[in-house]
Amino acid sequence: MKIIVTKDNIEGGTKAFEIIKKGMENGDKVLGLATGSSPIPMYDDMCDSDLDFSDMTSINLDEYYGLHPDNDQSYHYFMQKHLFDKKPFKHSYIPNGMAKDIDEEVDRYNDIIAANPIDIQILGVGRNGHIAFNEPGTPFGSLTHKVQLTESTIKANSRFFDNEDEVPRQAICMGIRSIMNSKKIVLLAFGESKQDAVKALVEGPVTEEVPASILQDHPDVTIICDEVAAAKLDPKYRN
Numbered sequence: 001m002k003i004i005v006t007k008d009n010i011e012g013g014t015k016a017f018e019i020i021k022k023g024m025e026n027g028d029k030v031l032g033l034a035t036g037s038s039p040i041p042m043y044d045d046m047c048d049s050d051l052d053f054s055d056m057t058s059i060n061l062d063e064y065y066g067l068h069p070d071n072d073q074s075y076h077y078f079m080q081k082h083l084f085d086k087k088p089f090k091h092s093y094i095p096n097g098m099a100k101d102i103d104e105e106v107d108r109y110n111d112i113i114a115a116n117p118i119d120i121q122i123l124g125v126g127r128n129g130h131i132a133f134n135e136p137g138t139p140f141g142s143l144t145h146k147v148q149l150t151e152s153t154i155k156a157n158s159r160f161f162d163n164e165d166e167v168p169r170q171a172i173c174m175g176i177r178s179i180m181n182s183k184k185i186v187l188l189a190f191g192e193s194k195q196d197a198v199k200a201l202v203e204g205p206v207t208e209e210v211p212a213s214i215l216q217d218h219p220d221v222t223i224i225c226d227e228v229a230a231a232k233l234d235p236k237y238r239n
């Protein structure tokens with residue numbers, strides 16, 4: 001695990017952008033993308049760059065179940081707004097949160113991931129150590145699946161909705177095994193609310209109770225966090 005501690009999320013976003021840029025120079029073609037506030041500065045750098053993504057494929061981690069793509073809280077909407085409107089990709093895949101048959105959608109998404117091995121997977125992390133919507137307790141061997149969101153995630157994400165009742169209770173999410181199959185993984189974590197998650201994922205035991213802890217077993221992971229998120233880490237992990 002490589003750990004990069006930055007001054008703030010803006011510098012962190014630039015570090016992540018540089019990894020993507022270098023990857024593309026080396027022929028990477030498939031980016032695994034994440035939503036949430038953590039990757040926004042990285043998307044800003046991508047949008048401001050002269051990089052061309054029109055020959056690239058993107059695969060997003062997750063989508064709320066029951067939100068229309070036009071809903072401004074859907075991850076479809078988020079990706080259009082923060083990246084795809086300015087930087088279109090050749091193919092961009094996001095789970096269909098309006099799918100009538102959820103099982104079919106799960107199968108379809110697994111086929112997409114199998115057909116497009118991910119070169120660089122970008123991740124955020126939840127306060128409870130979740131990655132994407134893989135909540136504590138999710139089997140490490142999971143593929144794409146339907147998830148029941150935990151109270152802690154519903155509460156954390158309610159800040160984006162008018163009230164907590166409007167937060168969907170379910171989502172479709174890439175599984176932990178699929179994430180681990182990515183060639184390279186970059187996890188972004190900023191701010192005080194991520195201190196415990198960062199410590200647990202870097203220093204704690206590898207356990208399904210902290211989904212992000214499985215990253216310790218991946219051969220090419222970079223954790224990018226700001227000084228505040230890194231504050232509880234043993235000094236030997238900080239640069």
Ligand SMILES: N[C@@H]1[C@@H](O)[C@H](O)[C@@H](COP(=O)(O)O)O[C@@H]1O
Nearest residue numbers: 035036037038124125126132133
């Ligand atoms: N499904 C997303 C995750 O993919 C994201 O990593 C997490 C943290 O979000 P933020 O980056 O806003 O802290 O929030 C949501 O639960």
